[in-house]
Structures are given as C-alpha cells and as structure tokens.
Amino acid sequence: MTDISQLAPPEFIARDADVITAELIAEYEALSGKTLYPAQADRLMIDVIAYREMLIRTQINEAGKQNLIAFANGVMLDYLGDFFGVVRLDSENDEQLRKRIRLAPESYATTGSRQAYIFHALSTDASIIDCEAVRGNNGKVFIYILTADGNPSETLIQAVLDNTSDEKKRPLSDSVYVTAGEALDFKLVIKVTPLASANPQTVLARTVEKAESYVERLKIKLGQDVVSSQIINELNVDGVWQVNVILPAESLIVEPWQLANCTEILVTLGDAQNG
Numbered sequence: 401m402t403d404i405s406q407l408a409p410p411e412f413i414a415r416d417a418d419v420i421t422a423e424l425i426a427e428y429e430a431l432s433g434k435t436l437y438p439a440q441a442d443r444l445m446i447d448v449i450a451y452r453e454m455l456i457r458t459q460i461n462e463a464g465k466q467n468l469i470a471f472a473n474g475v476m477l478d479y480l481g482d483f484f485g486v487v488r489l490d491s492e493n494d495e496q497l498r499k500r501i502r503l504a505p506e507s508y509a510t511t512g513s514r515q516a517y518i519f520h521a522l523s524t525d526a527s528i529i530d531c532e533a534v535r536g537n538n539g540k541v542f543i544y545i546l547t548a549d550g551n552p553s554e555t556l557i558q559a560v561l562d563n564t565s566d567e568k569k570r571p572l573s574d575s576v577y578v579t580a581g582e583a584l585d586f587k588l589v590i591k592v593t594p595l596a597s598a599n600p601q602t603v604l605a606r607t608v609e610k611a612e613s614y615v616e617r618l619k620i621k622l623g624q625d626v627v628s629s630q631i632i633n634e635l636n637v638d639g640v641w642q643v644n645v646i647l648p649a650e651s652l653i654v655e656p657w658q659l660a661n662c663t664e665i666l667v668t669l670g671d672a673q674n675g
Contacts, residue, residue, distance in 0.1 A: 404470055412464035415457045421450040469501055477501070492526035507569070517543055517564055521578075524563045525556060530621050532581070532657045539573045544581040544657040546622050552580050581622045583661040584654055588615065589647035590635060593670035598639030600669055606637040608667050615662040626652040626660050641673040 424446045425436055436443045465471035472480050473494050481487065481497060484504035488497050500522050506515035517533035521543050530546040545552050545560055561578040563569070570576060588611060594603040614634045618624050628645045635643045654660045 409471070410461075410465065410468065412461050413457050415454055415461065417450060417454045420453050420457075421447060424450055424453075469498060472498075486523075489523070489526040496522070496526060496529065516569070517541060517576075520564045520566075520569050521545060521560050524560045527556065528552070528560070530581070532622050534657055539575055541570075541574050541576045542657070543576060543578045544622060545578065546581045546620075546659060548620075550580075550583065550619065550659065550661070581659045582655075582657055584652065584658045585661050585663050586626060586652055587647045587664045587666070588631070588662050589645075590631075590665075590667045591644040591646055591670050592635065592640055592667060593642040593644070594672050595639050595641045596672040596674045598672075600672060603637065603639040604667060604669055607635050607640070607643075608665070610635050610637055611665050611667060615665060618660045618662065622659055623654055623656040624660050625654050642670070644670075 425443070428442070428446060429435060434442075436446070466473075466476040467480075469477070469480055477494055477497055478488055481501045481504075484501055486497070486501050486504050500519060503515055503519035503522070506513050507519045514533045514535070518531045521531040521533070522528055527547050528545050529548055532544045534542045534544070536542055543560060543564060545557070547556070557578050557580070561576060564578070565576045590607065590611060592603060592607045594600045611634075614631065618626070626648055628648070628651050631645050632643045652660060
C-alpha cells in the first residue's frame, strides 16, 4: 500500500517560467512575423506577462491542493471533513482533524474495527492527541488515550467510554474499557564527544536542544520505540565527533498502547577529538 506521506506534492498545472516564456515568444513571433531579442521592449513585456502567468499558475496549484486532505488547511479542511460527516472539535488543530477525517470511513463499519474505535475516541475531545485500541479475550476492547499532559482526567476517560460504548458504534458482544496510555519510563543519558575544532559548550547546548526536541516528539504518540541508532542520528549535530548512548542501555520496544516517557535528560561532554 502506498504511503501518501511519501508521495511528491501534486502539480495540477505546469509552472516552469522558462517554458511559459518560450511559449509566449514563439506565439508572438508566429503572429507578428518578427524575431524578438532580449533588449527589445516587446520582449521585456513578454517577460512580465510570463512572470504574472507563473504566479497565477502557482495560485491554481495551491487552490487545487486545498481540495486534498493531505494539504488542505483551515476552513478548506473543514469543508473536506463535511464530506465524511466530521466536524472540527473545539480547539482541535488541523493535524488532529486531518487524522480523524482519514479515519472516518472506519466508523461506518458495524464490526467494531480497531480504527473505528480510535476514530470515536479521538472524536470525543480535542485534548486527546493519540489513541490505541487493543482487542483482548472474551470480547474485551481496551482503549488507551493520550493527552498533551499525559494524564487524562476521569471525566475525560468516562466521556470516551460513553462515546465508544454507544450501541450504534460498538458490537453488542464487545465490552469496552478506557484508560490512559501506559507510561514506559526511561532516562536519556548521552555522552557527546566534540571535535577539537568546535566550541564544546556550543556543541553541548545544541545536543541538549536536539535531545529535548526528540523527547518532545515521543510525548505526542503512543507506541514509539526508543532506538539507540535513531538517537545517535538525531543528536549528531555540527561539531560532534561521536555520540554515545549510555541510557537506555539497549533499545526500548514500546507496545502500541505504551508511551515512551523520558523522566530525565543528561548530556555530558567527552574529551575533544581531532577527527
């Protein structure tokens, strides 16, 4: 199955300024019987016309992209959601709405699919930034929710339970349970060795900034593994000779319902190397 996020942005109409200019020159010369040269006033006017046409074509392309869920934003995304019966929740951002629109067809199923439960859970409140549904034994369905602060209230949990347990949304044989995503705590301890030619404090500051950014990304989605090679790649900033991951001692395999929760970041400097 094609991953749409890996596709090149669509182009509804060609925008190459050189091609547009060449076409205008050829048409002008064919109609007038004259040869145009760069310094002529008529040629300069054609350059202006070509530039304006290129701008118009760019606007056409951007307007076309607003008809696609992957690129639409603001009110245009709301209109696309209307096709699927999806209405933006209070304080819901574009990326959250986009995710729910894509999940919406799953909600048409009457068999209680995993994605259907996720759609209904996310549709409860915009404070839910991620969700996972896991089927257990004897018809039990466990729904794990994640909020920005990582600690959903009992009121929110009950609201999700009510929304996913409606008889029109779940099979009668399912028993739904809702809880917060399970936190898998870990410490991130890094030793970074700078190049001798680099300012060690600058390298340290950049590495800490990258580490904090990496940890923040872990907080917004359940089921993200903590992989040493990915951490090294993430923290390999300019001026770094080597990055050593001290903790976690080995990669953490995070279950789909778990949250990789970093409780501490510690970055130390090693002795500079000439490289």
